[in-house]
Amino acid sequence: MHDYFTSSSLSRRDFLKGIALAAAGLLLPSVGRWPEGQAVESVSPFWWCELRDGKPHGADHPGNCFGLPGSLMKLVAATALLEERLLSPNQLLECRGTLRIKGQLYRCQHPHGKVNMRQALAGSCNIYFVQAAEVLSTRRFLQYAEAFQLNRPTGPSRESAYLFPSRTALAHPSQLYVLGLAKPMQPSAAQLLRMTRHIALRDIHGFRPATWRILQSGMRSAVTQGTARQLDPQNRWRVAAKTGTTPSGEFYQSWVLGFFPIEKPMVAFCGRALSGTAKDAAVPAARQWLQQAPWASV
């Protein structure tokens, strides 16, 4: 069993309930059969939901796991930039590995060179997005975070714990929000799963098809050649994903969210590793989860 959702993020009762359901076979349908109509909550460490007939089935659950979202917020930033036509997705911005803006030094793990928006999402290029954030106000960013419902709980009966900044608390520069490092904004795993669902199903009214295309292709490229390339190296499930890593004291925490198959999404997922970077912890856990899940033998 993974150690990712400890008692601090998932209550022991919920955890044991999940184990009990799994043991009863409710969460682990027979080999080769899609879990139609079944409970669709993952036991551990990933939450997922089925996307059947173009609609989500299953729960936004549980909401007790929340934290800084890190680079997952680049999806929100890209949406705002595209919808507001603030930056062409084809515009190349150069990443030399470090950049100082307004006295703050930003880094990438390595220079990404000249990248467009899709490549910047795939490689999770901080330098691309901090430059792009120069034309994106914090208020505008938050408007799109609200469009993805990151300011709303996922359901009355399954209230999420999360943080969302008030409209008057906009002191942080947009760069901090775009990189998911602004402390007033800490979405829950359930909210992030819901956001993933929206991207998979392209179901926020009014967003342009081109916006969904860039988001999905950026997430797809993250799996084929970017930060999530260890997630599905044999391209078995044709996953699209986005990773996020945040500092936690001297260590790291990380996320990965995604959906599959890219052509006709049937499952959306979101998981969090309470220790370790996305590359070292969240992505390997997601890969293991994918291999053990009901669809592994489909």
Ligand SMILES: [Zn+2]
């Ligand atoms: Zn970069």
